[in-house]
Amino acid sequence: MGTPRRMLTVVGARPQIIKAAAISRAVQGRYADRIKETILHSGQHYDANMSRIFFEELGIPAPERNLRIAADSPSRTARMLEGIEQVIDAERPDLVLVYGDTDTTLATALAASKAGIPLAHVEAGLRSFDRTMPEEVNRIVCDHCSSWLFCPTDTAVQNLRREGFDPAAELPKVVLAGDVMFDNSLYFAALAERSTILKESGLQPDRFALATVHRAHNTDDPERLSAILGALLELHRSTGLTLAIPLHPRTRQRIERSVDEVLRREFESTKGIVLMPPVGYLDMIALQRSARLILTDSGGLQKEAFFFGKPCLVLRAGTEWTELVDHGYARLVDHDRDRMIAGAEYFLTHDMPPAKDLFGNGDAAGAICQALSS
Structure with missing residues (x-):
């Protein structure tokens, strides 16, 4: 050699x-x-x-x-x-x-x-x-x-x-x-079972939605960011699901600086919204595997939602992972409240399509x- x-x-x-x-x-x-x-x-x-x-x-x-x-x-x-x-x-x-x-x-x-x-x-x-x-x-x-x-x-x-x-x-x-993320989802899934993030956060399996917002396109535009926060509040009220939201430091900073104070206080004080600091990869796997629904602007989480059999609402107008939308595993809702609520209601009342070998x-x-x- x-x-x-x-x-x-x-x-x-x-x-x-x-x-x-x-x-x-x-x-x-x-x-x-x-x-x-x-x-x-x-x-x-x-x-x-x-x-x-x-x-x-x-x-x-x-x-x-x-x-x-x-x-x-x-x-x-x-x-x-x-x-x-x-x-x-x-x-x-x-x-x-x-x-x-x-x-x-x-x-x-x-x-x-x-x-x-x-x-x-x-x-x-x-x-x-x-x-x-x-x-x-x-x-x-x-x-x-x-x-x-x-x-x-x-x-x-x-x-x-x-x-x-x-x-x-x-x-x-x-x-x-x-x-390679499919490789990781298989390798780390067993290790993630040791995670205590659900217990620490007071979350019940299948009783919460996981949401992440970090892309500059969403966080740097006060109007878009406010629309997303307002839509998440409405989704919580209409579905009864708790929202678990690990906040990227940049996102938290943008919320504090650019979101209307009334909306920000309502978002931060609502009992059914659990804001948490950034979590490690194994804790994130544990959250995804136990969530009923995932909302994200992250490309990686869109795929991981599919790997773990969870429906996903994409907080963007488009996605590089077009297969997930084409096969019905994810929906594009952007920052639109009505599309977000409709997408959540659909996925909460319909089974996921059978899994395909995409990755x-x-x-x-x-x-x-x-x-x-x-």
Whole structure:
């Protein structure tokens, strides 16, 4: 066996840390003689209370480097690009691996491309077809910088085909790998049974809805954010479901700064609305598995709702996970109160459609590592 390929994995947002767990697990367990992984954290979502707990909880090696570029400003991506370029120049990896669609993903793709280092993109080919969303632009640029494009679904492969990629070509290599988050949902489900989050929060299984709101498109527009909070209040009143809402620090800050005081106080004081600080991945799995309904603007939670057999209302006008809407597992409700209530009433009175094999066989990480080490 030859020298292991040196792979620089770059993460920045908490969902990327979770996705990285699947690949790191495969590298350590089955590919240690073929891949040597180094992890770089951009600092995009980094603080002692949040990112660190994800690394510890998921058993991922701590990042060897951290750029600590956390400020949310127009210059952040440029500063990430400069910092990642310096790390690539120092490490000279054989390949660079990125996940998803964040500013960290974009900066890394550009840095690797400029340095002439092959780039591997996990979650390639996703398209919401809404270029007003920064994430959509990030996905497209990253895909067109990549040497390996690891698609989670057949729809993603077809999206790349329409953009001129040839799935039969050797480079760039398009691989239908499956979804690493499906890997994780299978691996961590048993561990999540130890979670005490329901007891600590006073939640009863199947008697609550889980809601998360974190995307800038929703939180940075006071009108949209207020509409979502008002709709959540109405949903609680009309369905009788308790609402469990882990609040991202940025979302909490926006609520305090930009939401009308009367609405904010009503939202925060309503007995059936349980506001909680951000939770770890295992606690989030426990919440999802016990929820009756999930409302979110998170792409990851849309999929996990499907993995755990839960209906999902998407607080966006579009989604990159179009399969979930097409097959009836999720509904797009945006920030519209009437659509949200109607969607909730439908899912509470109808069974979920039979599950389909949309996201692979649960070993996407193995398929990715095999392709990268061949």
